[in-house]
Amino acid sequence: MGDDEITPSLEAAYAVETPDENRRLYAEWASSYEETFVAAKAYRYHLYVADTLVASVRPAGPTLDVGCGTGVVGVALHERGVSEIDGVDISPEMLEQAGTKGVYRQLIEADLTIGMDVADDTYAAVASAGTFTHGHLLPEPIRELIRVTMPGGRCAIGVNAAHFGDLGFAAWLEAAVDEGLIGPYELTRRKVYEGSDPGTPDDMSDIVGFLVR
Numbered sequence: 001m002g003d004d005e006i007t008p009s010l011e012a013a014y015a016v017e018t019p020d021e022n023r024r025l026y027a028e029w030a031s032s033y034e035e036t037f038v039a040a041k042a043y044r045y046h047l048y049v050a051d052t053l054v055a056s057v058r059p060a061g062p063t064l065d066v067g068c069g070t071g072v073v074g075v076a077l078h079e080r081g082v083s084e085i086d087g088v089d090i091s092p093e094m095l096e097q098a099g100t101k102g103v104y105r106q107l108i109e110a111d112l113t114i115g116m117d118v119a120d121d122t123y124a125a126v127a128s129a130g131t132f133t134h135g136h137l138l139p140e141p142i143r144e145l146i147r148v149t150m151p152g153g154r155c156a157i158g159v160n161a162a163h164f165g166d167l168g169f170a171a172w173l174e175a176a177v178d179e180g181l182i183g184p185y186e187l188t189r190r191k192v193y194e195g196s197d198p199g200t201p202d203d204m205s206d207i208v209g210f211l212v213r
Contacts, residue, residue, distance in 0.1 A: 030093035042194035049129040050076035053156040061124025067131030071098035078103040112141040139172035149212040161204040185210035
């Protein structure tokens, strides 16, 4: 992507390669994101990530919504009984939109490739939908999510199905199990959009669920 004007779209999001490009895109898209993407595409993946996180019991402590965007995951978590939610995102404009939802305890601006100004073992749970998607975040930032999660805390992290193996997520997670960072992980594949073709890799994402050790 160059320095010319960005037209917000799913294709533009797929083309993002750097943190600065990410900031530029979502600065333009924040105010219309839920209308032109979530509603227009019948996006449902955020609901599945929230369901995965609270499948057995609500987190007993604060939850971090990673790549929270305009707050659709936070709303879904709140609707499922999660009461203490923080959000983190690289885009201040998206965080501004998230703040209007009234479900977040605090909102944090951070680039996950650098790290978060958050203490170790802060969160009882972590959720993420749409952040580890088309290659602009590789697996290593998951280590930062593990760092801020309490031992015994639960994570539900969405990873685009087309990249789960090709970009090393599977190998990274297996190594994390071997290192004793996380327990054995569970993998669930779900459609990103209601009514999409399940045979289309870009329309499928994996939800990785695991406990932090």
